[in-house]
Amino acid sequence: xxxxxTPATRPGxxxxxxxVAQDAGVSVAAVSKVLRDAYGVSDALRTKVRASMxxxxxxxxxxxxxxxxxxxxxxxxxxDLRNPFFADIYSGVNAALxxxxxxxxxxxxxxxxxVNTTSSALIEAMIDRxxxxxxxxxxxxxxxxxxxxxxxxxxxxVGHHDRGGDAFDTVNNDDQLGARLVxxxxxxxxxxxxxxxxxxxxxxxxxxxxxxGYRLEMMELGCGEAINIVRASQVVRDVQVAVRRLLSxxxxxxxxxxxxxxxxxxxxxxxxxxxxxxxxxxxxxxxxNTIFCDLAQNSLTSVDQSGELLGLQAARMLxxxxxxxxxxxxxxxxxRIVARGSASATSEAE
Amino acid sequence: xxxxxTPATRPGxxxxxxxVAQDAGVSVAAVSKVLRDAYGVSDALRTKVRASMxxxxxxxxxxxxxxxxxxxxxxxxxxDLRNPFFADIYSGVNAALxxxxxxxxxxxxxxxxxVNTTSSALIEAMIDRxxxxxxxxxxxxxxxxxxxxxxxxxxxxVGHHDRGGDAFDTVNNDDQLGARLVxxxxxxxxxxxxxxxxxxxxxxxxxxxxxxGYRLEMMELGCGEAINIVRASQVVRDVQVAVRRLLSxxxxxxxxxxxxxxxxxxxxxxxxxxxxxxxxxxxxxxxxNTIFCDLAQNSLTSVDQSGELLGLQAARMLxxxxxxxxxxxxxxxxxRIVARGSASATSEAE
DNA sequence: CTGAAAGCGCTTACAG
DNA sequence: CTGAAAGCGCTTACAG
Numbered sequence: 001x002x003x004x005x006t007p008a009t010r011p012g013x014x015x016x017x018x019x020v021a022q023d024a025g026v027s028v029a030a031v032s033k034v035l036r037d038a039y040g041v042s043d044a045l046r047t048k049v050r051a052s053m054x055x056x057x058x059x060x061x062x063x064x065x066x067x068x069x070x071x072x073x074x075x076x077x078x079x080d081l082r083n084p085f086f087a088d089i090y091s092g093v094n095a096a097l098x099x100x101x102x103x104x105x106x107x108x109x110x111x112x113x114x115v116n117t118t119s120s121a122l123i124e125a126m127i128d129r130x131x132x133x134x135x136x137x138x139x140x141x142x143x144x145x146x147x148x149x150x151x152x153x154x155x156x157x158v159g160h161h162d163r164g165g166d167a168f169d170t171v172n173n174d175d176q177l178g179a180r181l182v183x184x185x186x187x188x189x190x191x192x193x194x195x196x197x198x199x200x201x202x203x204x205x206x207x208x209x210x211x212x213g214y215r216l217e218m219m220e221l222g223c224g225e226a227i228n229i230v231r232a233s234q235v236v237r238d239v240q241v242a243v244r245r246l247l248s249x250x251x252x253x254x255x256x257x258x259x260x261x262x263x264x265x266x267x268x269x270x271x272x273x274x275x276x277x278x279x280x281x282x283x284x285x286x287x288x289n290t291i292f293c294d295l296a297q298n299s300l301t302s303v304d305q306s307g308e309l310l311g312l313q314a315a316r317m318l319x320x321x322x323x324x325x326x327x328x329x330x331x332x333x334x335x336r337i338v339a340r341g342s343a344s345a346t347s348e349a350e
Numbered sequence: 351x352x353x354x355x356t357p358a359t360r361p362g363x364x365x366x367x368x369x370v371a372q373d374a375g376v377s378v379a380a381v382s383k384v385l386r387d388a389y390g391v392s393d394a395l396r397t398k399v400r401a402s403m404x405x406x407x408x409x410x411x412x413x414x415x416x417x418x419x420x421x422x423x424x425x426x427x428x429x430d431l432r433n434p435f436f437a438d439i440y441s442g443v444n445a446a447l448x449x450x451x452x453x454x455x456x457x458x459x460x461x462x463x464x465v466n467t468t469s470s471a472l473i474e475a476m477i478d479r480x481x482x483x484x485x486x487x488x489x490x491x492x493x494x495x496x497x498x499x500x501x502x503x504x505x506x507x508v509g510h511h512d513r514g515g516d517a518f519d520t521v522n523n524d525d526q527l528g529a530r531l532v533x534x535x536x537x538x539x540x541x542x543x544x545x546x547x548x549x550x551x552x553x554x555x556x557x558x559x560x561x562x563g564y565r566l567e568m569m570e571l572g573c574g575e576a577i578n579i580v581r582a583s584q585v586v587r588d589v590q591v592a593v594r595r596l597l598s599x600x601x602x603x604x605x606x607x608x609x610x611x612x613x614x615x616x617x618x619x620x621x622x623x624x625x626x627x628x629x630x631x632x633x634x635x636x637x638x639n640t641i642f643c644d645l646a647q648n649s650l651t652s653v654d655q656s657g658e659l660l661g662l663q664a665a666r667m668l669x670x671x672x673x674x675x676x677x678x679x680x681x682x683x684x685x686r687i688v689a690r691g692s693a694s695a696t697s698e699a700e
Numbered sequence: 701c702t703g704a705a706a707g708c709g710c711t712t713a714c715a716g
Numbered sequence: 717c718t719g720a721a722a723g724c725g726c727t728t729a730c731a732g
Contacts, residue, residue: 064725414709
């Protein structure tokens with residue numbers, strides 16, 4: 001114990017900017033400028049400093065940089081960790097940060113998935129840690145909380161269509177179009193009475209948009225009287241109850257368009273337990289096109305919303321904001337349906 | 351641009367320790383002591399300071415604290431983000447940190463899942479950010495790299511049986527017992543020729559232990575001549591190839607014990623595509639008891655290794671190390687088999 | 701283009 | 717028990 005009362009800092013083990021400056025024979029300020037790629041440094045000086053940094057294996061400490069400038073760290077906030085779709089977003093973010101000094105650190109917002117007005121403990125913790133910017137992934141986000149947050153820190157929101165003035169950027173897939181594609185696909189395959197299993201706190205417009213797309217396309221294809229939207233939370237039991245109720249109806253749908261793949265897998269499970277065959281008795285379509293869709297036991301037709309592209313774009317836009325952009329931008333990716341066995345009466349064609 | 355050249359810091363918006371001291375009528379040092387729960391503060395002073403902190407809504411900045419002391423941030427390093435088992439570990443870590451000032455930040459080690467000697471970019475980034483300690487989740491970790499890492503920063507490793515002297519703690523489930531339980535269960539259900547689908551870079555002893563458990567139990571139950579271990583990486587295609595090869599053998603196994611649930615789901619998929627019925631033609635058992643095991647289309651018998659408990663324990667041990675413990679400790683959780691339909695000839699009993 | 705000095709918000713010895 | 721001062725490793729105006 002005695003010699004290790006302050007083990008969090010192990011002194012003397014780390015090269016500082018002062019030592020680099022000494023080695024290169026320049027001032028500390030000069031090294032700092034090279035570090036930040038700031039203007040006003042001669043090539044000769046830059047080369048000397050770079051050489052010393054490499055030779056001494058110098059790595060700047062983010063804490064110290066954060067005291068006056070940036071920490072070069074951005075916070076990534078997921079609503080949960082079980083949906084493999086988020087892994088796609090993550091890898092997109094990382095791809096965008098590849099050649100920069102920025103590093104993403106992530107956390108999961110466990111507080112019932114909601115960013116409420118008091119703001120979540122995780123978000124506060126990230127601000128305490130001087131994150132240069134935040135990427136928050138929806139849905140289920142309180143609008144006013146987002147605006148407040150965006151006024152405190154550069155912010156990009158993924159999966160949230162509502163705009164917050166200039167407070168934050170948004171990155172989305174076109175949810176209305178995605179829903180339309182699903183209905184179009186199902187009807188083309190002969191399923192004329194698809195129900196929609198939507199998400200329960202229908203606060204975010206990402207949910208509304210998908211529901212609108214479903215309704216409009218149903219009507220345009222002459223299936224208006226079969227419109228049927230039920231909602232559930234992402235909690236397993238809620239999904240099971242909702243699906244069971246849908247399928248117990250005397251007038252049951254011939255297809256279910258589910259909010260996410262995860263909900264669709266539950267739907268497959270419930271339907272299977274009820275003795276229904278997929279897709280003969282019931283077609284099922286998911287959203288996100290996660291890796292599990294490919295499994296033969298799922299063979300789930302799904303909508304690909306390019307999670308990687310969403311993440312890539314979100315990170316790029318966030319860095320622009322950190323660099324000074326104050327007006328909002330909004331990016332939309334077109335969705336694409338990926339057909340598999342769960343919604344095709346004929347084969348399990350890819 | 352002009353007025354926002356330094357948007358990463360929005361000055362004046364945040365209460366500092368100086369303002370708290372002023373409000374409470376005490377010194378900055380006194381506030382710092384209250385903040386850190388350090389000894390040598392009178393109750394009266396502590397109460398006053400606490401009141402001012404609450405009134406001003408004071409939150410200390412981690413960067414500043416990290417300059418001399420701790421950042422109260424620990425890094426959590428996952429090998430990938432697609433396995434829902436890691437969500438269990440994460441929630442255990444969070445549970446342990448609940449009432450502390452610590453916050454976990456996580457990252458995914460994308461560099462081929464290996465912590466090599468040059469150490470991964472993610473780990474270096476976390477050290478640059480002054481993480482007080484690291485929890486690294488295996489397998490596929492180079493031993494020497496871990497020892498080096500443990501000498502630089504408090505370290506706990508999850509899913510890695512090899513001990514590194516006093517350089518780091520380990521937290522594991524009893525993998526040998528877990529494998530034994532699987533074999534015992536399968537044989538009891540009438541499957542006498544189970545193969546094992548193990549992980550390919552069999553460097554870590556977590557892998558060896560599970561293989562040893564499989565071998566020993568097979569021999570002890572008189573199935574020694576049916577011992578058959580194949581290995582694959584976690585990459586989907588590798589798993590498919592390995593399973594297909596196993597099942598194409600004239601003398602094919604009547605059961606497959608898979609390294610993880612994810613690999614087991616792939617095995618179910620391949621077997622299904624080959625026209626085999628589960629469990630009639632082939633039993634399948636996974637490891638981790640992830641939520642997807644419950645789905646009717648998987649109904650996967652699996653080994654529960656209490657991810658939440660592993661995470662809880664890892665976080666507790668890490669904080670002990672941060673607080674000064676220098677000797678290694680090792681924690682082992684007993685595994686437990688959860689029977690479902692994929693390995694029971696009779697029913698899909700839970 | 702280059703550097704000396706001040707300062708970011710805390711913690712840490714060290715006096716009192 | 718309490719506080720004044722130094723210092724952590726950077727960045728930021730400001731001179732030169």
